Amino acid sequence: MKICLTDARLIDPELGTETRGSLIIEDGVIIAVGADIDTQTADEIIDCRGKCLAPGIIDIGVKIGEPGERHKESFRTAGLAAAAGGVTTIITRPDTTPAMDTPEALSFASRRASDVTPINVLPMSALTKGREGREMVEMGFMKDAGAVGFTDCDHVVRDPKVFSRAMTYARSLGALVMAHPQEPDLSKGAAVTSGKFASLRGLPSVSPMAERMGLERDLALVEMSRVRYHADCLSSGAALPALQRAKDAGLDVTAGTSIHHLTLNEFDVDDYRTFFKLKPPLRSEDDRQAMIAAVASGLIDTLSSFHTPQDEESKRLPFEEAAAGAVGLETLLPAAMRLYHAGDLTLPQLWRAMALAPAKRLGLAAGRLSVSAPADLVLFDPEAPFVMDRFKLHSKSKNTPFDGARMQGKVLMTLVAGRPVFQKNCFPKGLP
Amino acid sequence: MTIRAKHLLGIENLAPDEITTILDLADQYVDLNRRQQKHSDALAGLTQINMFFENSTRTQASFEIAGKRLGADVMNMAMQASSIKKGETLIDTALTLNAMHPDILVVRHPHSGAVNLLASKVNCAVLNAGDGKHEHPTQALLDALTIRRKKGRLHRLSIAICGDIAHSRVARSNILLLGKMENRVRLIGPPTLMPSEIKELGVEVYDDMREGLKDVDVVMMLRLQRERMDGGFIPSEREYYHRYGLDAEKLSYAKDDAIVMHPGPMNRGVEIDGTIADDINRSVIQEQVEMGVAVRMAAMDLLARNLKSGSGDDAAIYA
Numbered sequence: 001m002k003i004c005l006t007d008a009r010l011i012d013p014e015l016g017t018e019t020r021g022s023l024i025i026e027d028g029v030i031i032a033v034g035a036d037i038d039t040q041t042a043d044e045i046i047d048c049r050g051k052c053l054a055p056g057i058i059d060i061g062v063k064i065g066e067p068g069e070r071h072k073e074s075f076r077t078a079g080l081a082a083a084a085g086g087v088t089t090i091i092t093r094p095d096t097t098p099a100m101d102t103p104e105a106l107s108f109a110s111r112r113a114s115d116v117t118p119i120n121v122l123p124m125s126a127l128t129k130g131r132e133g134r135e136m137v138e139m140g141f142m143k144d145a146g147a148v149g150f151t152d153c154d155h156v157v158r159d160p161k162v163f164s165r166a167m168t169y170a171r172s173l174g175a176l177v178m179a180h181p182q183e184p185d186l187s188k189g190a191a192v193t194s195g196k197f198a199s200l201r202g203l204p205s206v207s208p209m210a211e212r213m214g215l216e217r218d219l220a221l222v223e224m225s226r227v228r229y230h231a232d233c234l235s236s237g238a239a240l241p242a243l244q245r246a247k248d249a250g251l252d253v254t255a256g257t258s259i260h261h262l263t264l265n266e267f268d269v270d271d272y273r274t275f276f277k278l279k280p281p282l283r284s285e286d287d288r289q290a291m292i293a294a295v296a297s298g299l300i301d302t303l304s305s306f307h308t309p310q311d312e313e314s315k316r317l318p319f320e321e322a323a324a325g326a327v328g329l330e331t332l333l334p335a336a337m338r339l340y341h342a343g344d345l346t347l348p349q350l351w352r353a354m355a356l357a358p359a360k361r362l363g364l365a366a367g368r369l370s371v372s373a374p375a376d377l378v379l380f381d382p383e384a385p386f387v388m389d390r391f392k393l394h395s396k397s398k399n400t401p402f403d404g405a406r407m408q409g410k411v412l413m414t415l416v417a418g419r420p421v422f423q424k425n426c427f428p429k430g431l432p
Numbered sequence: 433m434t435i436r437a438k439h440l441l442g443i444e445n446l447a448p449d450e451i452t453t454i455l456d457l458a459d460q461y462v463d464l465n466r467r468q469q470k471h472s473d474a475l476a477g478l479t480q481i482n483m484f485f486e487n488s489t490r491t492q493a494s495f496e497i498a499g500k501r502l503g504a505d506v507m508n509m510a511m512q513a514s515s516i517k518k519g520e521t522l523i524d525t526a527l528t529l530n531a532m533h534p535d536i537l538v539v540r541h542p543h544s545g546a547v548n549l550l551a552s553k554v555n556c557a558v559l560n561a562g563d564g565k566h567e568h569p570t571q572a573l574l575d576a577l578t579i580r581r582k583k584g585r586l587h588r589l590s591i592a593i594c595g596d597i598a599h600s601r602v603a604r605s606n607i608l609l610l611g612k613m614e615n616r617v618r619l620i621g622p623p624t625l626m627p628s629e630i631k632e633l634g635v636e637v638y639d640d641m642r643e644g645l646k647d648v649d650v651v652m653m654l655r656l657q658r659e660r661m662d663g664g665f666i667p668s669e670r671e672y673y674h675r676y677g678l679d680a681e682k683l684s685y686a687k688d689d690a691i692v693m694h695p696g697p698m699n700r701g702v703e704i705d706g707t708i709a710d711d712i713n714r715s716v717i718q719e720q721v722e723m724g725v726a727v728r729m730a731a732m733d734l735l736a737r738n739l740k741s742g743s744g745d746d747a748a749i750y751a
Contacts, residue, residue: 199627200444202544202565202604207628272545316523318543320564 002026003418004042008379010034011054012369013356016348023053025375028417033369048379051412054351055367056088056376057332058358060149060256061124061232062307063325064090065396066109068097072397073309075109078329079117080394083422085330086378086411087305089120089366091358094131095153101126101137103145110146118421118431120376122362124149127166127177133157136166143173148362151178151232154279156214158184160221167225176361178230181214181239182280191320193236193281197266203319208236208283215239219246222253230361231255233306235280237290244299254361256302257291259335260326262344264288264401274315274322275401278306281324292344295353301361303353305332309397327395331402337382337409347382375418384410433457434741435734439551439558442567443608451609455577455586458723458730462577465501465726474733475504478535483525484561485511485541490696490721491561491571495538498728504536522546523553530554535739536732539563544601557735559728562601571695572605574727576613578720579650582691587614592644592686594620595654595676595703596665598627602695603654607633620644621676624665641676645685652693653678656703669702679705683714691716 006022010033021035024042032038039045059082065072082090092109094100100109106123113121125147129135132155139150150170156179157163170177190206192198198205215231219242222229234243234255246253260278265285269276276282283291294300308325315322328335336354339345345353359367366376390403414422421431435450443451464470480499484492492508499506511525520528522541529537530553537558539547544564551558562568580586591610597603597619607630610617617635619626631637638644645651656672666672678692692708692715700706709715 194628196629196632199630200604200633202563202567202601205628272548313521316521316549318522318541318546318549318564320543320545 001044002042003044003046004039005046005048005053005379006039007050008048008053009050010369011052011347011351013055013348013351014368014370016352018347020050023369025418028375028419030369030371030373030375033371051379051381052347053377053379054347055355055369055373056378056414056416057086057354058089058091058364058367059087059307059329059332060091060302060304060358061093062090062305062329063093063095063309065309066096066112067105072311073395074116075113075121076116077394077396078307079119079121080427081327081329082119083414083427084394084411086333086380086414087119087329088376088378088414088416089122089364091148091362092121092123093153094124094126094151099126099131100124101129101131103138103141106142106145106147114432116432118416118419120366120416122146122148124151124178126150127152128157128162131155133159133162136169139170139173139175143175149176149178149230151180153232154180154182156180156182156184160217164221164225167221167227167229171225171227174228176228176230178232179218180233181211181218181231183210183213186210186213190281191277192269193266193283195266195284197269201269201272206281208238208287211236211280212239212242216242219251219253222246222251223249226252228252229254233258233261233280233304234300235261235283235291236287240290240294240299247299254301254357256304257295257300258304258306259328259332260306260401262288262292262295262303263335263338268401272319274317274319275326275399275403277319277322277324278326279324292339296345296349298352301353301357303336303350305329309395310399311397315399325399326401327393327397327399329395330393331388331400333378333380333411334388334407334409335402337407340382341408375415377415378411379413380409380411382409384408386410433734434737438735438738440569440731440735441548441551441558441560443569443572443605443612444567446569446612448612451573451576451612454573454727454730454734455580457733458573458577458726461726461729462723465722470501471503472501473503475499475502475536475736478504478736478739479533480504480506480536480538480732481529481534482506482508482538483511483529483540484509485539485546486562487512488540488561491540494721494724495561495728498725498732499536501725502729502733504732522550526550526553530556536735557739559731559735564601565599565604566601567605568601569605570724570728570731571602572609573731574720574724575606575652575693575695576609577723577727578693578716579691581723582716582719583649589649590616590618590647591650591652592618592620592648593652593654594641594644594678596625596656597621597630597654598625599657600654606652607635611635618644618648622666641682642685645682648686648690650691650693651678651683651686653704655695655697656699673702677701677703677705678708680708683708690714693717693720695720
């Protein structure tokens with residue numbers, strides 16, 4: 001069966017172009033794309049009416065509450081949120097309870113995911129057992145079980161000996177090690193970034209320098225071990241020169257940032273609003289601008305939501321005690337449209353960061369609009385305005401910083417392997 | 433005589449005219465408090481609950497006396513001992529108390545912003561009696577009243593705040609208040625005890641005491657908490673006293689008629705020399721305590737007027 005999407009604004013992150021044209025899908029893969037392709041032989045024609053058609057978003061670093069915190073998010077609800085947000089592949093974080101550190105748990109979670117959601121779910125493994133920074137996990141088995149990367153998430157591996165050994169071992173497997181660059185002693189107890197806002201509000205704060213120190217240390221270890229390394233979420237301009245140097249030196253290093261750090265700054269916390277408490281914390285406006293420029297230039301490779309569901313009880317606390325993190329699967333695309341409408345980033349630049357670069361880094365065939373790539377696609381209207389209502393989110397947790405915000409950008413259809421998983425604000429029946 | 437705010441959470445959201453209103457009324461209460469018959473019925477029939485999640489003797493006593501002199505039914509709750517130990521969240525505690533229909537809640541909490549959170553969940557007037565390192569508005573108001581009465585004005589003065597600025601809510605509220613009333617504010621202290629980017633609040637920052645005190649009208653000393661003295665923030669108590677403790681020699685750099693203030697409790701021989709603290713020509717520390725009761729009476733009286741009239745920002749439920 002051939003499906004043809006006609007009259008679309010094709011967002012091609014590989015070529016960096018936006019063109020008017022059509023796209024044909026057969027057996028779950030793209031078989032033709034462009035302006036002058038034959039659309040007559042298709043069995044089904046979907047008229048895109050000039051809306052944007054782009055590769056589905058690949059979101060690295062999604063937290064799902066299975067196992068351990070299913071009241072915050074399950075694979076099923078995360079899948080619904082992803083489909084509604086144009087995300088076709090979720091890369092899950094191992095900071096579950098208990099941590100994802102055995103091959104048995106990893107395959108169990110993968111099976112659970114494929115039973116309950118049509119979205120692609122690829123798991124990451126913990127780097128050390130229990131994310132405690134002492135002994136490495138069974139990396140070989142984990143990789144065989146499907147782990148696409150190894151990370152202890154926000155638990156920084158303090159001991160450089162442990163970290164360098166884990167990196168060296170990972171290199172022999174060709175595995176990707178991800179880390180949260182941070183000097184843990186300097187950032188201990190911090191709730192916000194240091195500066196005027198922190199001083200005014202009297203909140204414990206951390207200098208962005210702690211991120212740079214963490215990154216510099218990690219990069220020195222990468223130079224030693226020659227492992228493939230990805231910094232999960234950089235947030236400050238101070239860290240960027242180190243990243244540039246490492247890339248210039250030919251190290252196999254990439255880095256990501258979060259949509260919140262590109263669209264919000266420290267002052268958004270305002271009157272101790274805990275939905276704006278993130279890790280790393282929201283930074284200054286200068287840092288936000290520096291991060292946008294780095295995404296535009298490609299120095300920062302990937303852009304993710306860092307979807308972190310938290311229930312109301314974890315957030316309805318004094319700011320210092322409240323849990324960090326925000327949900328983002330459904331708001332990633334409309335928030336990214338803020339950057340597009342502000343003229344900060346073009347659509348191909350955004351999709352390079354949200355789809356192509358994550359795919360390349362993880363060795364996935366998706367993330368492209370080219371022939372023989374999987375037909376994981378999102379059709380969206382970048383202009384459509386709406387007011388965000390957090391209770392309409394599909395995630396179990398509703399902790400979005402964009403509640404009540406005026407946004408633009410609505411997903412019209414999400415396809416995974418050529419099958420619609422979200423269409424006209426509905427989830428088609430019969431899918432897992 | 434009214435103010436617009438429903439709660440008194442900080443100086444940040446008070447306008448200069450509201451500050452003046454509070455101080456003017458407080459002046460009247462100073463007179464009342466000096467009489468033998470000290471009673472007013474401004475809060476008669478109202479219930480005031482003091483919720484202190486952090487130890488306090490002086491502030492709690494001051495609020496209690498203020499409430500009683502105005503005729504309120506005052507209740508003190510030692511929150512450290514009670515429900516939080518049993519795992520109840522701040523919001524639940526607030527809702528529980530709210531159900532008992534208090535009219536004024538006076539709250540002190542160790543976390544910055546906790547009082548704002550609590551105020552958003554209850555429908556009585558909330559007074560911040562100090563939250564973390566954020567604000568302590570009645571302290572800044574009583575300091576302002578003391579200065580105004582001693583100096584005859586509360587504008588175009590040069591005022592130095594000295595010591596542990598970083599951990600001080602008193603300093604933050606004072607910086608905001610004195611700035612709003614158009615004074616020159618200097619902050620003096622070791623850089624480890626100075627908040628980052630504090631200059632952006634329109635203050636001058638000094639790490640040399642003598643330089644900073646030059647020609648100031650008012651010297652405000654801050655308390656240095658014992659736990660900061662163990663080498664983490666400053667090398668030792670005696671080095672701190674040597675460099676930043678207020679003694680006659682350092683004070684000589686200030687104007688001849690400069691007054692010395694301290695929010696208490698004092699560490700004699702750490703941040704302030706005992707003889708300076710006791711010098712009735714310079715030290716106004718006892719006056720500050722006296723002004724504290726009057727300012728708290730004025731603040732609660734004004735908030736209660738809003739309760740009765742149903743006005744005050746944040747759509748009063750009492751209407």
